[in-house]
Structures are given as C-alpha cells and as structure tokens.
Amino acid sequence: xxxxxxxxxxxxxxxxxxxxxxxxxxxxxxxxxxxxxxxxxxxxxxxxxxxxxxxxxxxxxxxxxxxxxxxxxxxxxxxxxxxxxxxxxxxxxxxxxxxxxxxxxxxxxxxxxxxxxxxxxxxxxxxxxxxxxxxxxxxxxxxxxxxxxxxxxxxxxxxxxxxxxxxxxxxxxxxxxxxxxxxxxxxxxxxxxxxxxxxxxxxxxxxxxxxxxxxxxxxxxxxxxxxxxx
Numbered sequence: 001x002x003x004x005x006x007x008x009x010x011x012x013x014x015x016x017x018x019x020x021x022x023x024x025x026x027x028x029x030x031x032x033x034x035x036x037x038x039x040x041x042x043x044x045x046x047x048x049x050x051x052x053x054x055x056x057x058x059x060x061x062x063x064x065x066x067x068x069x070x071x072x073x074x075x076x077x078x079x080x081x082x083x084x085x086x087x088x089x090x091x092x093x094x095x096x097x098x099x100x101x102x103x104x105x106x107x108x109x110x111x112x113x114x115x116x117x118x119x120x121x122x123x124x125x126x127x128x129x130x131x132x133x134x135x136x137x138x139x140x141x142x143x144x145x146x147x148x149x150x151x152x153x154x155x156x157x158x159x160x161x162x163x164x165x166x167x168x169x170x171x172x173x174x175x176x177x178x179x180x181x182x183x184x185x186x187x188x189x190x191x192x193x194x195x196x197x198x199x200x201x202x203x204x205x206x207x208x209x210x211x212x213x214x215x216x217x218x219x220x221x222x223x224x225x226x227x228x229x230x
Contacts, residue, residue: 009045013119018031029226037210040212041209056079068189069189069191080199082189082190083210085211086189090163091164094160095180097157098178100157106125111135113155115140115141116129117160118141
C-alpha cells in the first residue's frame with residue numbers, strides 16, 4: 001500500500017511509553033515501536049505530539065491518520081477504526097492507605113478526594129469523576145513519584161494510576177502502608193481515522209505489520225525498555 005505523503009502518527013503524552021523529555025523532545029519506547037511498525041509496513045510516517053483535545057480533532061478531520069488509545073476511549077472510537085492486536089495491556093488501580101475503605105467501582109469514589117496523574121486524560125473515567133453529582137475533589141500530580149508522595153502525606157484519600165509506572169515508586173514504601181484495588185483492565189490498540197484515505201486497508205496493513213512484530217518478540221522487547229522511574 002503506497003502513501004502519497006508520510007502518514008501522521010499522532011499521540012498525546014502517555015508516560016512512560018510516550019512523553020516529552022526535559023528538552024521538549026519526544027521520548028519513550030513508542031518512538032522505537034513506531035519506527036519498527038511503519039518500516040515493517042513499508043510506509044513512511046511522521047510522529048507528532050498534541051494536547052489531547054487537538055489530537056481528537058485531528059483524528060476526526062483525518063489530518064492525523066493513525067494514533068493509539070484504550071479500546072473504549074470515547075473521543076477516539078467515535079472517529080477511528082480500531083485494530084485487533086493489543087499494543088499494551090494496562091491495569092488501572094486505585095491506591096489508598098490500608099486503613100482507607102477499598103474501592104470496587106467508580107461510584108465508590110463519590111464524595112471523596114482523588115489524585116490523578118496530570119499527563120493522563122483517563123478517557124471516560126475523567127468524565128465520570130468530573131460529574132458534579134459525584135462531588136469528587138480532584139488533584140493532579142506532575143509525576144508518579146509526586147502523586148505517591150501526595151497520597152502518603154494525606155493530600156487526598158485515593159490515587160488513580162496505572163499499575164506499571166507505580167511499581168518503582170512503591171518499592172520505597174514500607175509493606176502494609178499502601179494498598180491497591182483494581183478499577184479496570186485496559187487494552188491499548190492502534191486506531192486509523194475514518195477520514196483517512198482507505199482507512200480499512202491502512203488499518204489492515206498496520207495490523208499485519210504489528211502481528212509480525214509481536215510474533216518475532218520485537219513488540220515486547222521494545223515495550224520492556226519503558227522507564228518507570230519518574
């Protein structure tokens with residue numbers, strides 16, 4: 001499948017997989033993955049970082065042809081075709097002091113204070129927590145370590161974060177201080193904008209390339225380079 005000009009692979013910050021470093025340059029294993037994926041598919045591309053709202057608009061218009069997002073991401077799924085091979089499988093947890101009541105579902109957070117990671121949009125979860133009827137007091141932290149420190153110092157009752165980047169910060173916390181409850185399990189897929197040229201063909205081409213990267217172990221090798229230390 002030939003492209004007249006490089007495809008745009010648009011992303012919003014999602015550390016540690018994709019983010020802007022201290023120099024404002026894109027970083028994270030998704031850069032390596034994108035190079036491998038588009039090379040395998042024999043397609044030229046350019047990678048662009050956007051604020052979430054702008055990325056959603058560009059996917060809607062077709063200016064950005066390819067992105068990656070959680071399987072039920074409301075702003076993406078409405079305007080793009082999903083792939084079928086997960087790039088990532090993430091666990092979204094609620095972290096709390098062990099003497100704080102556990103959480104089974106989003107509704108249990110009503111009336112409580114919650115910390116979120118500033119770089120994440122959380123998709124439909126953010127919309128639920130921002131519902132005035134929930135009366136949730138939301139705070140945002142710049143890094144995973146900062147979020148944990150806010151929780152440890154009782155700046156809020158709960159912290160919502162993905163399990164993988166929380167593993168490293170939690171190693172410095174004595175056993176029995178912090179507990180976690182699984183809120184959701186989220187698979188992340190490639191998405192191709194409905195407004196892109198021949199979107200089904202493009203989606204199938206990328207999926208075939210991703211399948212080869214998965215089967216030869218390259219996909220997991222690349223993802224294993226993610227740095228969860230921040």
